[in-house]
Amino acid sequence: MADQEPLVGIDRRVDLNRFMGDWYVVASIPIDLWFASEANAYNGIETYELTDDGRILTTYTFNDGSFSGEVVQFNPVAWVDNLETNAEWKMQFMWPFRSTYLIAYLDDNYQETIIGVPSRKYVWIMTRTANIGEANLERLIGIARDLGHDTDRIRIIPHESQ
Numbered sequence: 434m435a436d437q438e439p440l441v442g443i444d445r446r447v448d449l450n451r452f453m454g455d456w457y458v459v460a461s462i463p464i465d466l467w468f469a470s471e472a473n474a475y476n477g478i479e480t481y482e483l484t485d486d487g488r489i490l491t492t493y494t495f496n497d498g499s500f501s502g503e504v505v506q507f508n509p510v511a512w513v514d515n516l517e518t519n520a521e522w523k524m525q526f527m528w529p530f531r532s533t534y535l536i537a538y539l540d541d542n543y544q545e546t547i548i549g550v551p552s553r554k555y556v557w558i559m560t561r562t563a564n565i566g567e568a569n570l571e572r573l574i575g576i577a578r579d580l581g582h583d584t585d586r587i588r589i590i591p592h593e594s595q
Contacts (some may be wrong), residue, residue, distance in 0.1 A: 437581050439551035442520025442535040449489075449519050451543045452536075453481045456559035458493070459570060462586045464555055473498045474505075477590045479559060481511075488512050489522065500593050537580050547577055556582045563592035 458477035465472040474495035482490040489511040496502040507526065511534070515521035520536040537556075538547035545565075548557040558573045565573075570589070578584045 437553070440535055440537055440549045440553050440580060441551070442515060442518055442537060443539055444518060444520075446517070447519035447536055447539060448543070449483055449513070452519075452539075452546075453483050453489075454561075455480050456546065456561065457563040457592060458495070458557055458559050458590050459563065459565060459592070460558040460574060460587050460589050462554070462556045462582065463588055471495060471505075471507075472588070473502075475500050475502060475591050476563075476593060479557070491524065495590075500591070538576050545573060547573065547580065549577075549580065549582065553580070553582050556580075556587070558587075 456479045458474070458479055461471065463471040463474065471477065471493070474497065477493065477495040480492045484490060491507075491509045491511050493507040495505055497505045509524045509526040511522045511524040513519050513521070514523045514533065522534045523531045524534050525531045533551055535549050535551065536546060537549045539545070544561045546559050548559065549555065556577050558577060574584050574587060577587065
């Protein structure tokens with residue numbers, strides 16, 4: 434995988450207003466860094482809100498370690514870096530560090546998305562509903578595999594029944 438070209442965002446224009454709102458994080462190659470870890474996330478929900486000045490306020494909330502675990506919340510700010518497609522974002526968790534995040538897959542109905550980073554080190558599979566069924570989850574993991582992600586590292590994120 435080291436010889437792969439960097440992952441890029443989708444080549445069609447993302448309607449940002451349709452993309453905004455709640456997304457259930459159903460699987461991921463989780464971030465596990467000194468300042469942030471989602472390695473034991475349960476009930477993960479990512480919410481996007483587009484502001485009038487073009488920033489995207491992001492809230493990622495999950496329970497740590499179990500369904501009743503401590504509630505953890507990340508609040509990075511994002512902005513679109515590729516205005517042609519709206520599929521490449523810069524995200525800032527803490528000043529002055531910025532990271533590139535890519536909408537690498539998005540279904541036509543804005544119900545399923547796969548977010549990645551250029552190196553493919555991390556990936557997030559997100560849907561508009563938490564319980565998508567085993568077959569649909571496997572299909573989305575297959576898309577992540579086709580995008581070049583190491584799907585052996587993917588962790589399914591448990592969600593309580595809605």
